[in-house]
Amino acid sequence: MSLFQAFLCGLLYFLAQSNVTMVSYGTIYRPLVNGFLVGCILGDPVKGVQIGATINMMFIGFISAGGSLPSDIPMAGILGTALAISAGLEIDAALALAVPLGLLGAFTWVGRLTVDSFFNPLTERLIEKNDGLKGLWLPTVVIPQIFLFCITCIPVTIAAYFGSQVVGDFLGSVAFLIPIMSVIGGLMPALGIGITLKFIFQGETRVFLFLGFLLAAYTELDMIGIGLISLITAIIYIQLTSKIEGAE
């Protein structure tokens, strides 16, 4: 991997974390998307999307509500894919790599939430000055983003650049960890789904979790098929219940 490519990966990580545009959190934040983009950077978009999708599955359902975040999803996606492609890893090994990267936790996230507080006095001063809020974008956008850039782009650039040279050797010497990572990686979506269930698994809708499970277990339907069947099921059920409520 060239330094420039490594830098582009770092930049991607910065963009994923930047929360500049509200759409980013549902797009480049996700390994499915950023894995693909890393693939483009490294010249192998197909492998990028494959690895990204595999990593993304681990984090399906991971929700951030009220500012909390249990793991570093784009780190796993971007560094995981980048190192895997540059070291020519199999998808399994790539996953094993992404697990600890995701587990690193929300360091970046906590860091920025802490440090960004220090920029608030600047904003306050602007308000005090009462001069048409001129330059408001400096303390609310520019400075925090420059700070974020420093703590995201730089370390990931370095990790991508040097990591690609050592990751092969490293994984070789800790090969015994791979099956462990694979087991953990298999467990992780259980958490994401469990978190999401907290919000929507209640009352009458509970039974549909098991219906979906059985559909996946006993039929050949792919996720699109299940999604569409679920949509139809939901509509039919709601048609009936809203009729019942109308009849009350």
Next chain:
Amino acid sequence: MSLFQAFLCGLLYFLAQSNVTMVSYGTIYRPLVNGFLVGCILGDPVKGVQIGATINMMFIGFISAGGSLPSDIPMAGILGTALAISAGLEIDAALALAVPLGLLGAFTWVGRLTVDSFFNPLTERLIEKNDGLKGLWLPTVVIPQIFLFCITCIPVTIAAYFGSQVVGDFLGSVAFLIPIMSVIGGLMPALGIGITLKFIFQGETRVFLFLGFLLAAYTELDMIGIGLISLITAIIYIQLTSKIEGAE
């Protein structure tokens, strides 16, 4: 094809169009049935039912309400099957042949509706005479049916007899039309189904169109299976809604 066989095909077309017996419109009017009968006439019932069924699919859902008819379904079925069998065409080419035949439109239909009006004065005269309506069946059945026989049996007999000799050559020289006909043939059931939907696709039942579509798209169920599952679904849904209405 012998002249006698051609005549039998013509006769069949007359019967299909005659509307003598109210059952005929749901039976010999349909390529599935008349294709089979043409197959019997020409000594190959199996091929007849195959071609007939294929042609019939194009016209599935075609409805005649209030005397309107957008195409000549039995013409497509009878002449299409007859020419295809006698010229030894593949099913694809048979379909390509049937498309323009069906598109010929409802010439026969419009013709008889126009001309039959001229026989009404005869009936009126009988009523005026007030002689027990003796001979009523002449102007209301016999004469119009003889007229119909002339405009249906004769042309189809001729077309079947001579057509079988030229259709092979002809299709060879317009081979470029076959893919076009095939595309049109694939589109035509969309119209028939669309027409039928106008009558039954409303309110709560809409969602079931998509359910049926998904069942066909994502399972291996054949049409009988889907028909039966649909029946069960309808019963369950109605059991529930009628219970709701009872509860009101």
Next chain:
Amino acid sequence: MSLFQAFLCGLLYFLAQSNVTMVSYGTIYRPLVNGFLVGCILGDPVKGVQIGATINMMFIGFISAGGSLPSDIPMAGILGTALAISAGLEIDAALALAVPLGLLGAFTWVGRLTVDSFFNPLTERLIEKNDGLKGLWLPTVVIPQIFLFCITCIPVTIAAYFGSQVVGDFLGSVAFLIPIMSVIGGLMPALGIGITLKFIFQGETRVFLFLGFLLAAYTELDMIGIGLISLITAIIYIQLTSKIEGAE
């Protein structure tokens, strides 16, 4: 088969019929279970469970209500499996053997219900004596069970011991009966299911019989899958109907 093994089979038949423990009627009474146990006795548990399961299917749904029993289910299971294993029969022949054994009817059952009545006076005398009901277990458990042992364990032991030596020859000489038995065996579950339906096939639930039938006919679902899907279906339906009743 050794005499001891034959005796164990007889003992198993006694236990199945004993009704000592209320759980026995749902367990060792059933060919699925006693076939397996016979297999263990004869050293081939896998074949035992296979034959037992096959025989059990014949009697699926056979219900005993109010003391009536239409056939001798454990006889079919135990002797059927024992003779089949010891004579090395194919599953088909084993089934053909089990059919008449089950058809022997509820001889044991009727015999004990008749004879057990004779032990009641002993109990009455104990009550009259009014001596703390000492020895009550003799006329209510011990004596009837000894009697039962005599009419169950002994004949089945003999049948198993000698039967295993003749059943091969016998079946050879009545080979023409095998297809007949097979037809009867295929019909028998219809009775069991019919009996059960008498209890639960009514009103709104009827349609679900056909739904289950179609699921089995048109999908690849195994019985567990169908059982689970049925459970979910039942829950959803009941959620809706109880909501309707709540709305009333």
Next chain:
Amino acid sequence: MAETKKLSKSTLNKCFWTWEWTYQACYNYENMQGGCFLDAMAPAIRELYADDPDEFKAAAARHFEFYNIENTTGGGVLGLVLAMEEQRASGEDVTEEAIRSIKTGLMGPLSGVGDSYMQGVIYPIILAIGCAQGVQGNTAVPIIVILLQAIIQIGIARFMFNLGYNKGSDALLDLLESGTFKNLLSGAGILGCMVLGALIMNFVSVHTGITIPMGEGAEPFSLQTGLFDTLLPGFLSLAATLMCYALVSKGWSSTKVLLLLVVIGIVGSVTGILA
């Protein structure tokens, strides 16, 4: 007061079967099924008004008027009108106007229901299943189709005929309004929609031939196999059908839509957009 007249069983049957055999034998733009309805009424008119030439003529005239009805549900009106003529012939107060307005009043709603559910649900289901089986060359299929159609249609027609004759117009209208019947229709609607949905997938066949070149040497990306077939097989068929539905609902004649399809087919096929 006139004596009470009752049509004989055999006359009633003759009326019913004449309707069954010739209801559209002289179908025409002027009075549609007018002549054939008279045909079907003729045996009854002859029996009821044999001794009253004026009424005979009037009756013949009033049944030779514009009339157009769906064949099976039409059985109901025939039965009902026969009962009304009986009453009129018996001297009861049934005016010509009443008979006429029953005919024209029921024509619409009964045809609506009949066309929607006979031609719109029952025919397509029977024929679709038949076609799906038939393409495999099973010759038992067309015979079964004929029998089924005959049993169902004659059965419904006779049921309606008896209902109309015995119970009168209220019964026919009550039937249309009754909960059971409404449930039957809703059920048929659901059944019909599901089967039609499946037909869209199985019978309509629309494929795009559009491919996007992916650069030298690389296989071009096919919109059909790369996008539609993976995302939602049959998507284009569904779209085409809903388009037809929308156009027909907007009031386009079916012939106009048919022409549009022909044009789309030709243009699509020639340009390679459809294949």
Next chain:
Amino acid sequence: MAETKKLSKSTLNKCFWTWEWTYQACYNYENMQGGCFLDAMAPAIRELYADDPDEFKAAAARHFEFYNIENTTGGGVLGLVLAMEEQRASGEDVTEEAIRSIKTGLMGPLSGVGDSYMQGVIYPIILAIGCAQGVQGNTAVPIIVILLQAIIQIGIARFMFNLGYNKGSDALLDLLESGTFKNLLSGAGILGCMVLGALIMNFVSVHTGITIPMGEGAEPFSLQTGLFDTLLPGFLSLAATLMCYALVSKGWSSTKVLLLLVVIGIVGSVTGILA
């Protein structure tokens, strides 16, 4: 006034487990489970009426009467009767008649529910799934079946026993009438029907051997493969089952139906109509 008597925990358990182990050990036509019910009551009778020989004898006698109940739901009556005997022994106004009529009154409805849903739904489901797995030779299956049956049956019996003992007869009857319980039963009915429907397809096996000759040289048309297997697989199995159901519902004894099936099997097999 007599002192209040309470059965000890261990006596209650002894009663319950005696019922569990010997409820039908002396099953007979005269009083069915009469002797065994006395057996199960004996520990309580001994404790409650130790000091009153007349009551002891009367109690023994009144529980040695005709009695027949489904085993699991029967736990409820046992618990309830134990509570009533306690009250009677404590001098409360509980007549012999009351105890007797509770027993005979609950016997019917509880057995009805128990037989229908235990033998009619739970057993068939467990055994059917077990058989379907068992034919593949999985030896874990019978063991799981034993465990499941034991847990379910003893669990329900104990639950009913506690309910009857602690809450009394109203609780038992309220339970039968409660919305939740009715929902449970309807749900079990649906579940049962669906599973039985699937069993018809998977376990009943009826095939016709009838073929229609199609002329020289041509393969004969097999009604089974050419008609039933294409139109509705399992149609004959469904028909046979519904026939049995109809006969049983009409009041035929199951033995009579069984004989009919044997006759049909023999005749069908010999003539080749069934194969």
Next chain:
Amino acid sequence: MAETKKLSKSTLNKCFWTWEWTYQACYNYENMQGGCFLDAMAPAIRELYADDPDEFKAAAARHFEFYNIENTTGGGVLGLVLAMEEQRASGEDVTEEAIRSIKTGLMGPLSGVGDSYMQGVIYPIILAIGCAQGVQGNTAVPIIVILLQAIIQIGIARFMFNLGYNKGSDALLDLLESGTFKNLLSGAGILGCMVLGALIMNFVSVHTGITIPMGEGAEPFSLQTGLFDTLLPGFLSLAATLMCYALVSKGWSSTKVLLLLVVIGIVGSVTGILA
């Protein structure tokens, strides 16, 4: 009385798009999105209070307070607050307190709904389908995902923004209470549950490596293939997910559960219980 002030279309758009682009650019523990909300309000403040420095300052200050909302539904509060500021600037009786309490009052419920249904239903469905397609290497998938997410999120945000601005806070609250919206949410809940159920089966992967030795020479019995895979494939995945759900519902932080999973993974993998 002050003149009526109306924000220009372009100012409204500037506010909306600023929110869209920078809503969390300075996310911090002190006032969360406080600075960025001020950012989004700034164009309006500048327009409305240009001629009143005191009000200008007060307005700036009151929008630089603790604020945290889900992004799409948050559009609604932005729109609403803009309308309130307009009224205040026009001299209507809209107190600072009213504006403040609307912000803090709506923050909670709107974020609740937004987080549950956007992140809990819509994201997982889009991403899950995307992943399932993506593993096959279809590069069109991430592009479609980006487009879909953008259209849906910006669409909802804009819809909410317009609703809040035009209809006011009652409209927002009525929306939350309306039958249609509740149906939408229940429907989304069903849809979400079903899809998540399928994800458990397809994405969670938990397998036990436990085997039971069956004696010399015989193949050991694998709990996974011999029991779970035959009885209920995916049983362990379902159990693991419901465990996580239970822990999270009991109040465990997701980080704590994550650590537990890591421990389980390590221990399970090392001991061979999980494989």
